[in-house]
Amino acid sequence: MIRRRRDRRLALSFAGLGAGGPDATVRDTLRRVLGDPDLEIVYTQVGSGSGWITGLGESTPRPDARAGRAFTPIDRGGKPVAGLLHDRRLLRRPRRLRAAVDAASLALDNERLKAQLRAELLEARLSRARILDAGDRELQRVERNLHDGAQQRLVGLSLTFRLASRRAADDPELTALLDDAARELSDAIAELRELTRGIHPAIVEDTGLRGALESLAERPGLPVDLQVDLPERLPEAVEVAAYYLVAEALTNVNKHASATRVSVQAYVADDVLHISVRDDGAGGAEPSAGSGLQGLADRIGALGGVFELVSPPASGTTVTAALPLDQAVQTDAEQRRMTALRWFVRENWDMPGEVVDQIRDEDNLIAGKVMLLCAGGNASITDREREWLIGYLTAARDADWVIEAVATYDDSDTLEDLIQLPGIPETRRGMLYDSIRMCFSDGPFTPGELSHLERSAAVLGVTSDELDELRAIVEADAALRRRRFTTIVTPVLPHGTTPA
């Protein structure tokens, strides 16, 4: 009797949902009626049956029961449509859980459709961002080709003209001709430089947004009051969009606004880049279709950002944009690289793949240097060991410049200095372990290698017991690999072949 009354109350709770009752979502209602403030709902994608999405439409792996949590799937006609991740203790009250799910049934269907819609919107945005990204990369390639090709040839020609003009000093007419040609050429080089800058702003890639904005502010035109408070680097797509926005806005100010002052402000708050360009000119600007500003609004929209143009007549113009820094857009090649990296950290370290999201190229460079220095540096290791290290970094998908920098590293840092850098102390055992593997790659440890490793362990604050354990792991691993070789490789190789 009590139970039936409670079930009816549940049904009434959910009935309120469709009418926009006080609980905004079915999740909040379920959280309340089941007394589990951390309850989460996931949905299967309509029409796909395989992928799972959150209520916000974001892809998510199928939730597994974790510490203290349980997963209860919700089926329709034998097919999963949603699932609850909830407090494990609710499993002791299966009827109540069932009743809540039944009561929420209709609301869940609605929520699932909404989640599906959000997922499709999100996918559409990501797809726009991917198209934009592919276009940017193509333009970057064109810019590189122009730089390495035509521009390089023209500057060479310009030097040659100057040389010819010097040599023709006795012939004023020829000198004048050559100087004219040199001037024409200088203009062509300057125009080409402007053109390539418009095709792809390499300055953003080279100096970050802050440097790129400083360079914009220094260009001819109205003096710019620049107020920039930015971290060193932001996601590339965000930096490029912000740069284009400021460049276009400043061009417009100089061309049309009859302004006396212009200010540019850029800062990051709550993982959003805020950027604004404000002038005191004539106002009345409108982003018409096909205009530079409209193109920028589209670019910013594709990155999930917001663009605004406020330009009342005779009251100046303010262009603002807010760009989220969390850009999940990845090209196919980047996605494959991340998959490879996640595989690598799981396979080598049994660590969750997500840790790779936090590793930067600079961290990899320091790790490579530490691995080298632990073994005495590039000056001490054998060719075989260097090959192991470079192969290892390549397999770990380190950036080309990092690999090159490690391969040619001149051992000029000290372990004492490197270990002070942020994030490094936590990884010292891993780096020492890799260094031990490198030393072992060309056969048993030599006395020299052992003394380097012992000294390095002491500098890194790794005890001699820990060092012994790391060595034992490497040796045991080698024994396991010999077993693998005997079982898998030996039967198919000529008699007597030994491991590579």
Place this chain on the structure above:
Amino acid sequence: MPLRVVLIDDDRRFRATARRALEAEGVEVVAELASGKQALATVQRCYPDVVLVDVRMPWIDGVEVARRLQGKVGTTVVILMSTLGLDHGRLLAEGVAAGYIPKDELSLAVITELLAR
């Protein structure tokens, strides 16, 4: 005494042109390198007055070469060069090199002016 210069650029044709132009002004090009890999060893061997290094090179770029030479080459001055604009180049040179010269303006006079700063 002529100004002694090491020229680092992955573009062979530009190296040849730059060498010809500089030598015509009495500059002595003591070494040419196609990459920054051997930069430090070369500078320590030749002791040039100036190292002219291209910004954009594969593998190790000019900024990294300048960084590697920093504090290790005595009185040798490192100057970046490229086809990039002056503002762009100056930003890159900040803190790692004595300055930046757009390639089409490369001359003894411009180098001397940078050295005088």
